[in-house]
Amino acid sequence: MTLKLYGFWRSNAAFRVRVALALKALPYEEIDIDLLSGDQFDSAYAEINAGHVVPTLVHDDRQIFQSLAIIEYLDEIAPEPPLLPAEPFERAYTRSLAMVLAADVHPLTVPRVRQHLKDVLAADSSGIEAWCRHWTAEGLATYERLLLRRPPAPFALGEFISVGDIGIAGQVALAEVYHMDLSSYPQVEALAKRCFALSAFSDAHPFAQPGYRAKNPR
Structure with a gap:
């Protein structure tokens, strides 16, 4: 392959x-x-x-x-x-978790949207940053509410890591790119810590990539 x-x-x-x-x-x-x-x-x-x-x-x-x-x-x-469960409801639930980030939040913060804010609405860098942080916070709040209704044990679907966990961890990674405080989202923060304790997540984090390290040498 x-x-x-x-x-x-x-x-x-x-x-x-x-x-x-x-x-x-x-x-x-x-x-x-x-x-x-x-x-x-x-x-x-x-x-x-x-x-x-x-x-x-x-x-x-x-x-x-x-x-x-x-x-x-x-x-x-x-x-x-498997990253998706076999049972239909659980399968739909984990897809919906993933799509909070992939459909509702992340598309509002991508480069072409930030460029449009600058070119058409004359937003400056601080305004664009505030826009991105606002929508990222909206996603964190949505995940927090969802996890309060169904607390992770230890992951969103129990012992089984799913695409839902990938979405929630991605929401936290997005927040970390914008240097946001996660203390208002304890369920999200705890789940993300369990995810990022695994090398599959930590090695994939934006700050672990060669492109980031090249721009931010220690």
Whole structure:
């Protein structure tokens, strides 16, 4: 199996796919597409992803895009360990957890939205930062309410790590990119700590990527 992942250190969507690949112990080559420099608009990458976004998974020369679609594809070609439960309600529940981040929050903070805020609404950097922090906080609050209704034990579905946990951990990673305080979201913070104690999550974190370390040498 030959897998390539086109991603970017700061991409939360690429983070989600990195976690899934690691949980399934699938080797892959990651190719960096610098979204802040505009690499996504290069003609060569446009042939790979017509949406000019990351991530893109290439499996034996076939392209798959959108993080949750990629994760479900990985679940089908490499079923162990499963990231979606078999029972229909639990399957829908964990998908809904993942989509709080992937559908409701993260799309509002991506580079093209931030650029639109700057170009069309004349937002300055502090205003754009406030926008991103607002929507990230909305996602954290939603997850906190959901986890209060169904406390993790120790993960969102019990002992079984799911795509729902990947979504919640991704929400926390997004908050950490914006240097946000998590103390108002104790359920979310505790679940994320359990996730990031696993190398599949910690090694996929944006701050653990070579692109981040190159820009922030210690």
